[in-house]
Amino acid sequence: MQTVPSTEKSGNEHLLRIAAELISTSNHAVVFTGAGISTHSGIPDFRSPDSGLWNQHDPFEVASIWAFSHHPETFFDWIRPLSITAEAAEPNKAHKAIAELERQGYVKSVITQNIDGLHQKSGSKKVLELHGSARTATCSHCGKKHEQDYFKRIIIRENGIPQCVNCGKTIKPDVVLFGEALPREVWNEAYHECLLTDLIIVVGSSLEVTPANTLPDMAKRNGAKLIINNLGPTHLDSRADLLLKMDVVEGIGILAEFL
Ligand code: ZN
Numbered sequence: 001m002q003t004v005p006s007t008e009k010s011g012n013e014h015l016l017r018i019a020a021e022l023i024s025t026s027n028h029a030v031v032f033t034g035a036g037i038s039t040h041s042g043i044p045d046f047r048s049p050d051s052g053l054w055n056q057h058d059p060f061e062v063a064s065i066w067a068f069s070h071h072p073e074t075f076f077d078w079i080r081p082l083s084i085t086a087e088a089a090e091p092n093k094a095h096k097a098i099a100e101l102e103r104q105g106y107v108k109s110v111i112t113q114n115i116d117g118l119h120q121k122s123g124s125k126k127v128l129e130l131h132g133s134a135r136t137a138t139c140s141h142c143g144k145k146h147e148q149d150y151f152k153r154i155i156i157r158e159n160g161i162p163q164c165v166n167c168g169k170t171i172k173p174d175v176v177l178f179g180e181a182l183p184r185e186v187w188n189e190a191y192h193e194c195l196l197t198d199l200i201i202v203v204g205s206s207l208e209v210t211p212a213n214t215l216p217d218m219a220k221r222n223g224a225k226l227i228i229n230n231l232g233p234t235h236l237d238s239r240a241d242l243l244l245k246m247d248v249v250e251g252i253g254i255l256a257e258f259l
Helices: 009-024 065-070 072-088 093-103 148-157 184-196 214-221 252-258
Strands: 029-033 107-112 127-129 132-139 171-175 199-203 225-229 242-244
Touching: 009 199, 009 225, 009 242, 009 252, 029 093, 029 184, 029 214, 065 072, 072 132, 072 148, 072 171, 093 107, 093 252, 107 184, 127 184, 132 148, 184 214, 199 214, 214 225
Parallel strands: 029 107, 029 199, 107 127, 199 225, 225 242
Antiparallel strands: 132 171
């Protein structure tokens, strides 16, 4: 395992060259992203205790399936500003670099814990959203899926609570709330990707959220090489093949330049 302080520019370049070599010699590289990649785009991490989001709210009171079912006004008052922020956010250099690595054939899929849609906005094609997406909404009563435009119009522009166009019940954003399981099909596909991969690149995740954080672990145990680009520590640091202890825009964000 190789690492140097992030202040040493030449050291960073050396590490990025090693990362580029690992990517160019891999057959099935997979990127695993967390909130740290989107903070540069102004998106707070809605599950993290240190995001500042929970200073005024108990997450279970506003962001749980219980809150959605019992206090929809409170729930939508909570999610509305987050939706407005996500709507206005633009992908940053790290998102764009991952999309470019996929376009060039190096990266086969992106597994993300984020719900902001910024990977898709930057051009990534195969994106597995473990915690769902804030872009669409589904009626939990009749199953009707509602597209982004309808959901955004009601909650952002009309400041309302979106009702199902079929049955009139309140529709829920396709975000995994506290108290809900991860979407099974997405999970299965992400799991499969982690069995196939020979190089998993963790970007902007401290790997604290379970069960998402078990995927890189599983890939590593299955023989994949592991690169971690995260400023803070993770529980897999000691087992990583390469640690990029640098900001994501200075890490994966410029990696393509070394390929
Ligand atoms: Zn319905």
